[in-house]
Amino acid sequence: MKLSQLSCLFSFVIFFSCLNKEHNKAEFNTQYLTVLGVAQDAGYPQIDCNKSCCINYYNGKEDKKLVSCLGLVDKNINKKYLFDATPDIIEQTQLLKSNHIDNGRIIDGVFLTHAHIGHYTGLMHFGREALGGTGIPIYTMPKMESFLKQNGPWSQLVTLKNIKIHTLKSDSTVHLSSKLKVTPFLVPHRDEFSETVGYKIQGESKSALFIPDINKWKLWKKNIVEEVKKVDYAFLDATFFKEGEIPRPMSEVPHPFIEETVALFDKESKNLKSKIVFIHFNHSNPALLKKHRLKDSIQKLGFRFAKKGMNFPL
Numbered sequence: 001m002k003l004s005q006l007s008c009l010f011s012f013v014i015f016f017s018c019l020n021k022e023h024n025k026a027e028f029n030t031q032y033l034t035v036l037g038v039a040q041d042a043g044y045p046q047i048d049c050n051k052s053c054c055i056n057y058y059n060g061k062e063d064k065k066l067v068s069c070l071g072l073v074d075k076n077i078n079k080k081y082l083f084d085a086t087p088d089i090i091e092q093t094q095l096l097k098s099n100h101i102d103n104g105r106i107i108d109g110v111f112l113t114h115a116h117i118g119h120y121t122g123l124m125h126f127g128r129e130a131l132g133g134t135g136i137p138i139y140t141m142p143k144m145e146s147f148l149k150q151n152g153p154w155s156q157l158v159t160l161k162n163i164k165i166h167t168l169k170s171d172s173t174v175h176l177s178s179k180l181k182v183t184p185f186l187v188p189h190r191d192e193f194s195e196t197v198g199y200k201i202q203g204e205s206k207s208a209l210f211i212p213d214i215n216k217w218k219l220w221k222k223n224i225v226e227e228v229k230k231v232d233y234a235f236l237d238a239t240f241f242k243e244g245e246i247p248r249p250m251s252e253v254p255h256p257f258i259e260e261t262v263a264l265f266d267k268e269s270k271n272l273k274s275k276i277v278f279i280h281f282n283h284s285n286p287a288l289l290k291k292h293r294l295k296d297s298i299q300k301l302g303f304r305f306a307k308k309g310m311n312f313p314l
Contacts, residue, residue: 029313030075031180031203033233034100036082036092037066038279038306039288040239041118043087046283053283065288066091066308067118068212068280070235072201073100077177079108083199083210085138089122109137109166111182113212115147115193123154126162135164139174141184142167144194170197179204180314185222187214190254200231203314208233212280215254217264225264228275233312236261238278238305241285241294258287262298273302277310 044065045054056062067086073096074080080101086092093106106126113119126133140148145165148154157163168174173183181202189196198211209227214237217224228234239255240246246253258278265273278298281288287295287305295305 029311031314032073033201033208033312033314034071034073034096035069035279035306035308035310036071036095037069037086037088038281038308039065039067039118040280040282040285041067041087041116042283043067043118044281044283044288049283051284053286053288056289062289065281068306070210071096071100072180072182074177074180074203075101076179078103079176081176082107082110083201084113084119084212085110085122086118087121089125092122106131106133107136109139109176111139111168111184111199112141112144113198113210114189114191114196115144116190116213119213120144120148120154123148123157123163127153127157128160128162131162133162135161137166138163139166139168139182139184141170141195141197143191147193168197187211188219189213189215201314206232206312206314208235208312208314210235211237213237213239214256217256217260224261225268228265228272232275233277234275235277235279235306237280238287239280239282239285241287245284246282258285258298262301262303265303270302274304277304277306277312279306 045057057064066088068084069086069092070083072081072083078101080096082092125131126136145167148165149158158165168184170184170186173181175181183200184197185200187196187198196213198209198214201208201210209231212235214220237255238258240250240257242257242259243250265276278287286292289295299305
């Protein structure tokens with residue numbers, strides 16, 4: 001093998017070694033985000049789906065995928081947080097406890113994005129019939145707070161003081177410590193019961209966006225390309241891959257298709273594209289699968305796809 005070929009191979013190995021450390025060696029970082037789930041609200045496999053996408057799971061070709069969720073870990077202050085309370089919260093809190101921090105508390109806080117089933121219904125496990133929690137901090141926007149307080153069974157969580165609601169304000173920063181900040185910001189979505197927010201999460205040296213649900217990018221007052229430039233990671237809504245993916249008018253469930261997001265970043269550098277980590281995949285989305293030609297083609301451009309267990313230092 002020529003010297004130039006050896007040098008190229010060495011660089012290739014070093015690159016993927018560093019990437020692996022970023023994603024899988026959380027023990028070397030004191031602050032980091034960890035992926036606890038990647039699926040759309042209804043999970044994978046989805047109820048009563050007998051199509052090829054979900055049959056792959058029943059035939060043993062694909063693994064179960066937990067609902068979209070991020071964990072935030074800060075070993076400096078010995079605390080852990082969730083972004084969204086999903087139907088899979090039992091397994092997700094256990095993952096945090098077993099693999100990251102066991103501080104004697106189920107969770108030190110939950111930041112909710114909105115009132116769709118995959119993003120808040122896990123709160124039920126904090127109630128009388130399950131954990132019987134005491135004052136678990138729940139960070140919500142005002143309409144989401146009203147929804148929880150005025151509708152059962154969620155109102156019982158408040159009445160029995162299983163949870164303690166901390167009201168958020170759009171674009172107002174919550175300081176979890178001197179070196180850990182979380183800022184909610186409004187995004188357009190189907191707000192039947194509450195407003196919808198994304199979050200900017202800032203650690204000691206890096207920052208991230210978390211936008212699991214949003215309508216089309218053009219409906220947002222901000223420019224997604226410019227917003228991604230300001231952070232180190234951007235976990236973005238990737239519910240659907242492209243138009244025609246499901247047998248219903250897709251305008252009824254508006255989301256930015258992966259194809260649309262990729263097109264917006266077409267002229268940007270590969271480095272910028274690599275900041276994007278797609279998340280929140282519908283069961284119909286080929287990006288949910290371990291391998292698929294459409295997914296592979298996007299990865300070759302530099303974009304990334306969230307997978308349970310991936311870690312991102314802050």
